[in-house]
Amino acid sequence: MSNPGKDQAHAEGLRDVLIAEAMRILETDGLEALSLRAVARAAKVSHAAPYRHFADKDALLAAVSARGFLALAAAMEAAAAGIDDPFRRRSRIGIAYVRYALDHPARYRLMFGPTIPGKRRFPELVEAGERSFQRCRQMMADVAGPAERADEALIERRAIAIWSLVHGLASLLIDDTVALPGPDDLAIDERISAVLKIAP
Amino acid sequence: MSNPGKDQAHAEGLRDVLIAEAMRILETDGLEALSLRAVARAAKVSHAAPYRHFADKDALLAAVSARGFLALAAAMEAAAAGIDDPFRRRSRIGIAYVRYALDHPARYRLMFGPTIPGKRRFPELVEAGERSFQRCRQMMADVAGPAERADEALIERRAIAIWSLVHGLASLLIDDTVALPGPDDLAIDERISAVLKIAP
DNA sequence: ACCGGACGTTGACAGTGTCAACATAGCAAG
DNA sequence: CTTGCTATGTTGACACTGTCAACGTCCGGT
Numbered sequence A, B: 001m002s003n004p005g006k007d008q009a010h011a012e013g014l015r016d017v018l019i020a021e022a023m024r025i026l027e028t029d030g031l032e033a034l035s036l037r038a039v040a041r042a043a044k045v046s047h048a049a050p051y052r053h054f055a056d057k058d059a060l061l062a063a064v065s066a067r068g069f070l071a072l073a074a075a076m077e078a079a080a081a082g083i084d085d086p087f088r089r090r091s092r093i094g095i096a097y098v099r100y101a102l103d104h105p106a107r108y109r110l111m112f113g114p115t116i117p118g119k120r121r122f123p124e125l126v127e128a129g130e131r132s133f134q135r136c137r138q139m140m141a142d143v144a145g146p147a148e149r150a151d152e153a154l155i156e157r158r159a160i161a162i163w164s165l166v167h168g169l170a171s172l173l174i175d176d177t178v179a180l181p182g183p184d185d186l187a188i189d190e191r192i193s194a195v196l197k198i199a200p
Numbered sequence C: 001a002c003c004g005g006a007c008g009t010t011g012a013c014a015g016t017g018t019c020a021a022c023a024t025a026g027c028a029a030g
Numbered sequence D: 001c002t003t004g005c006t007a008t009g010t011t012g013a014c015a016c017t018g019t020c021a022a023c024g025t026c027c028g029g030t
Helices: A007-011 A014-029 A036-042 A057-080 A086-103 A105-112 A123-143 A152-174 A188-196 B004-011 B014-029 B036-042 B057-080 B086-103 B105-112 B123-143 B152-174 B188-196
Strands: none
Touching: A014 A036, A014 A057, A014 A105, A036 A057, A057 A086, A057 A105, A057 A123, A086 A105, A086 A123, A086 A152, A086 A188, A105 A152, A123 A152, A152 A188, A152 B152, A152 B188, A188 B152, B014 B036, B014 B057, B014 B105, B036 B057, B057 B086, B057 B105, B057 B123, B086 B105, B086 B123, B086 B152, B086 B188, B105 B152, B123 B152, B152 B188
């Protein structure tokens, strides 16, 4: 020991440092700036050091993506907290979802885009994604009538539909394919809501 | 002339050959195999030849993407042809849209994904995308009542909503984030329809 | 005391996007 | 016909990337 110059890298587990630096680069400079070597430089280790902790570049990206899904689930949960009416809750969650994408566009693109091929290979990522989707299913079950609630296939289809809607909107917005309509002085949440509430 | 060995490159305008080869590579080997040099090799020209016709790799990709949008608009148009009932037409168009994505996943990913940054820089691409969206607006105007039809903002929001739904579903499906529910022996179109018709 | 394994570094390799310098062919002007 | 310009294509280089093999180094268990 007695080596204080070893940076935080060795102190706090290089693996977590790499993930953290990758997320920082993602927020600051976007997806195209996120190279393995850039991450290594940011963590002040050599360019091949990440290979002791990740098999692949894809493995690192998958870890980042998984954290993104956990944060997304948390944001949805936070938006739902304290709201009793299930319809209001659904609305809040949808808005929070789109806002999350708008607030972290590069991260969201990584999570859903084609950057990581064969996402299925990474169990951590699959599980984190499943958690978000589970919250979505729950939300749709809550707004369903007591009779419908038993029909699992119906709830599943509705969950997919609402997720498609919300993900599609987020995706079109951050990839600059459409612009959010409505007067600029209106709060973003209101404008998101105006689009979402059309398909109930 | 009298030089028959010059391949089709010089004969039919290298620019179009490059775009065609790029689309072929995209269909066959996917997005990650689509490099500028691979396209040049496929067209049997040197690795820097594309720069006489495209400023950038992004410019080539934008041209490919634009063709993709035109083909998408054509597919939607074909699906609508001969259907008189506007609701049935909307349903057919939605199914055709998702099918297009499933049939050409790599192309679709390029069109909507983050691969081309700042799509707004390419007017050809913007215009081609706008044409697809225009068809979508038309479709929503057709199913609207006569009173609603005048409310442009309403139609716009509805068009965005339906596009979000359909694009979100397509996107989730081809990026392997969700699986299309329903029995396997049911035709794909039916299963797509079952999800889409939930949000009318 | 020794040794094995976990961790990190160095150096290399092929592949990529991009640019500058060079070649060439075809056409316009004199 | 000669001259020269422009459009197009080629060659060679540069920096950068993901990846791997070979090499250190240091710590914990036998």
